[in-house]
Amino acid sequence: MSVRVVEEDRPRKLQRRTLDDVASLIGAATGSLALVWVLYERVFAFSGLLGFVVCWYVTFVVLYAWVTGISNPRTAVVDRVASAAAHGGAAIVGLTLATTVGFIFIKALPALRHVNFFTKDMAGVRPTSPLTQGGMVHALAGSAIEVGIAVAIALPLGVATAVYMTEVGGRLATVVRTVVEAMTALPDIVAGLFIYVLLIIGFGMEKDGLAVSLALVVTMVPVTARSAEVVLKVVSGSLREAGLALGASQWQTVRRVVLPTARSGLATALILGIARITGETAPLLIVSGASTFFNKNPLHNTMNSLPLFIFSAVRSGEPLFIQRGYGAAAVLLGLVLVLFSITRFLARNRQESR
Amino acid sequence: MAASADLLEKPEASKEADEPRTIEPGLATADRVFHHSARAVAMVVLALTASIGLFLGYQSIPTLRHYGLKFLTESQWQPHLNILGLSAVLTGTVEVALIALVVGFPLALLTALYISEYSPQRLRPTLVALLDLMAGVPSIVFGLWAYFLLEPRAIYVARWLSEYLGWIPIFKVDFDTHAAFLGSVLNSHYGASALIAGLAVATMVIPLACSVMRSVFSQAPLGEREGAMALGGSRWGVIRAVVLPFGRRGIIGGTMLGLGRALGETVAVLLIISIAFDVKYKVLTTGAITTSALIANSFGEATGAQLSALLAAGFVLFLMTLAINTLAAVFVNRSRSGAGTDA
Numbered sequence: 001m002s003v004r005v006v007e008e009d010r011p012r013k014l015q016r017r018t019l020d021d022v023a024s025l026i027g028a029a030t031g032s033l034a035l036v037w038v039l040y041e042r043v044f045a046f047s048g049l050l051g052f053v054v055c056w057y058v059t060f061v062v063l064y065a066w067v068t069g070i071s072n073p074r075t076a077v078v079d080r081v082a083s084a085a086a087h088g089g090a091a092i093v094g095l096t097l098a099t100t101v102g103f104i105f106i107k108a109l110p111a112l113r114h115v116n117f118f119t120k121d122m123a124g125v126r127p128t129s130p131l132t133q134g135g136m137v138h139a140l141a142g143s144a145i146e147v148g149i150a151v152a153i154a155l156p157l158g159v160a161t162a163v164y165m166t167e168v169g170g171r172l173a174t175v176v177r178t179v180v181e182a183m184t185a186l187p188d189i190v191a192g193l194f195i196y197v198l199l200i201i202g203f204g205m206e207k208d209g210l211a212v213s214l215a216l217v218v219t220m221v222p223v224t225a226r227s228a229e230v231v232l233k234v235v236s237g238s239l240r241e242a243g244l245a246l247g248a249s250q251w252q253t254v255r256r257v258v259l260p261t262a263r264s265g266l267a268t269a270l271i272l273g274i275a276r277i278t279g280e281t282a283p284l285l286i287v288s289g290a291s292t293f294f295n296k297n298p299l300h301n302t303m304n305s306l307p308l309f310i311f312s313a314v315r316s317g318e319p320l321f322i323q324r325g326y327g328a329a330a331v332l333l334g335l336v337l338v339l340f341s342i343t344r345f346l347a348r349n350r351q352e353s354r
Numbered sequence: 355m356a357a358s359a360d361l362l363e364k365p366e367a368s369k370e371a372d373e374p375r376t377i378e379p380g381l382a383t384a385d386r387v388f389h390h391s392a393r394a395v396a397m398v399v400l401a402l403t404a405s406i407g408l409f410l411g412y413q414s415i416p417t418l419r420h421y422g423l424k425f426l427t428e429s430q431w432q433p434h435l436n437i438l439g440l441s442a443v444l445t446g447t448v449e450v451a452l453i454a455l456v457v458g459f460p461l462a463l464l465t466a467l468y469i470s471e472y473s474p475q476r477l478r479p480t481l482v483a484l485l486d487l488m489a490g491v492p493s494i495v496f497g498l499w500a501y502f503l504l505e506p507r508a509i510y511v512a513r514w515l516s517e518y519l520g521w522i523p524i525f526k527v528d529f530d531t532h533a534a535f536l537g538s539v540l541n542s543h544y545g546a547s548a549l550i551a552g553l554a555v556a557t558m559v560i561p562l563a564c565s566v567m568r569s570v571f572s573q574a575p576l577g578e579r580e581g582a583m584a585l586g587g588s589r590w591g592v593i594r595a596v597v598l599p600f601g602r603r604g605i606i607g608g609t610m611l612g613l614g615r616a617l618g619e620t621v622a623v624l625l626i627i628s629i630a631f632d633v634k635y636k637v638l639t640t641g642a643i644t645t646s647a648l649i650a651n652s653f654g655e656a657t658g659a660q661l662s663a664l665l666a667a668g669f670v671l672f673l674m675t676l677a678i679n680t681l682a683a684v685f686v687n688r689s690r691s692g693a694g695t696d697a
Binding site: 076078087101103104164165167172179190198201222249254272279280285314326332336344 | 381382384385387388389391392393395396397398399400402403404406407409410413460461462463464465467468469471472473483484486487488490491492493494495496497498499501502503507510511514557560564588589590591593614617618620621624625646649650653661664665668669671672675676678679680683
């Protein structure tokens with residue numbers, strides 16, 4: 001080793017794996033696989049894939065540590081065990097997400113294959129009817145209308161409150177901030193119960209689309225206000241000062257400088273908020289009825305929605321209806337995926353424009 | 355500022371003519387309108403949000419007055435017999451949330467460390483986006499996954515735990531662990547338990563806690579990382595000496611946010627558990643109840659006084675999540691990572 005030191009003057013690569021790294025990793029992996037296979041399947045004759053994988057992983061970590069310890073100091077052993085733990089933990093979480101998405105879409109295939117699933121409602125269709133009848137368009141339309149109304153109310157309220165907290169300020173703004181932050185802790189089910197007791201029991205309102213929208217507004221306003229405040233706070237103070245120094249009034253500065261600068265951040269916050277309330281189920285259980293027919297009037301009669309459709313499908317215990325539930329879950333998940341792709345797109349545009 | 359103000363206030367009487375002119379022109383009309391309208395909207399929001407809290411508190415007074423302290427100690431919920439209380443409900447709520455946390459915390463921490471420290475630089479934005487996506491997956495979807503895919507498998511884990519770790523009180527079961535499963539989740543005595551509900555809730559806690567932890571870890575100062583590297587630290591050495599101490603408050607804060615979410619989770623829990631009003635600590639066996647599941651399950655037949663009792667239960671739940679979120683905010687805000695940003 002010491003002879004070769006002066007050979008060349010290149011900087012050494014920090015991240016490169018040595019033969020020892022690769023060999024001990026592969027060796028430990030295959031060795032533990034073989035050992036566990038012999039012990040688990042042959043000697044003790046256990047069964048179950050989960051147990052096998054857990055035993056393999058544990059044996060792998062032990063073996064890896066032992067092999068590393070042969071030719072490395074203790075620091076390297078700890079480093080590799082920590083690395084194996086981090087990779088293992090991330091793998092479990094990744095697997096959870098992958099199986100969730102995969103499971104829903106695979107189970108949804110039978111329902112999604114029929115066009116009528118996207119064009120028909122469930123009026124006059126029994127839960128036991130074959131998948132060639134009926135569909136979930138009423139739930140999709142209901143979700144869209146309810147979420148649309150909720151956003152139309154909650155967004156201006158939330159953003160205006162955020163503007164007040166960041167741009168106007170003062171002692172009252174601190175009070176508003178404290179209360180708004182506290183209300184983000186309100187569990188969604190309690191928000192639903194609030195609307196139910198106040199509007200439906202108290203004022204005799206119908207269990208219609210508007211009641212659902214209002215319940216969603218209650219959960220959405222604090223969240224929007226807080227995330228919009230975070231976005232507005234990031235707008236650099238010197239931009240505001242530049243606007244004011246050029247003689248613009250504060251309102252002009254807010255409208256022409258602060259809000260445009262924060263536009264993509266606000267859009268991201270808005271889309272994440274929409275994704276969240278689209279999948280919101282708990283308040284719907286209370287303030288909404290699971291109707292079977294198409295209804296585009298939010299002021300009259302009950303309106304179904306995707307989460308509620310899924311929930312009642314699962315609760316029915318009817319295999320065909322459960323398949324419809326999977327179909328609706330896939331549509332809901334697809335909507336969330338689309339919304340998230342949009343936020344990624346916005347975020348990338350923002351980075352490029354800088 | 356204070357020093358210069360002192361200087362301005364102290365001039366001798368003869369120099370009175372030299373007083374600086376006030377440069378506060380007052381607000382322009384447009385700005386006055388802007389201030390007032392922004393304040394008006396904020397007041398509407400304040401009234402709306404504050405009234406919810408007050409309404410919940412006000413509505414639960416009759417219940418608390420009627421049942422007194424028994425409201426917190428009674429376990430059964432039988433409104434028609436005038437017996438109801440929160441002890442079983444609150445125990446179940448805390449139990450499910452704690453299980454979710456025990457499972458979710460290590461996974462969230464390890465995943466956050468993986469993303470910020472171990473993952474290839476090029477993959478990192480994608481992984482962060484996937485984490486955000488996981489946080490956005492509706493709880494009903496995770497509920498479906500847990501109910502149909504996880505539960506039939508988790509009962510074997512539950513049986514294993516009761517068989518080999520049965521000497522730990524919470525894993526004890528009072529039936530034969532070798533009894534056959536008869537092919538069904540509910541016949542197994544292990545299905546529909548607090549453990550499985552907790553596992554389902556863990557899937558919702560992980561992305562929330564993990565993204566807070568990750569964002570704090572990624573702000574760990576580069577200079578200190580390089581310092582640790584230069585002193586010969588391994589990757590784990592950097593994590594232990596720089597990243598974890600720097601991110602400690604973020605870890606605590608993120609975990610508490612996750613706990614707040616876990617306490618309020620409804621749908622996944624409602625799908626999985628079969629409702630049983632017992633104060634029990636045997637988390638492996640069938641039957642559990644949480645506050646949100648109670649509300650979702652029994653608002654339908656509730657009238658008058660019973661609604662007030664449900665609102666009181668909701669109020670107690672709200673107070674719990676509020677306390678936890680406040681603690682989380684305190685921890686996250688005090689984290690070193692917040693310092694030095696241009697506000």
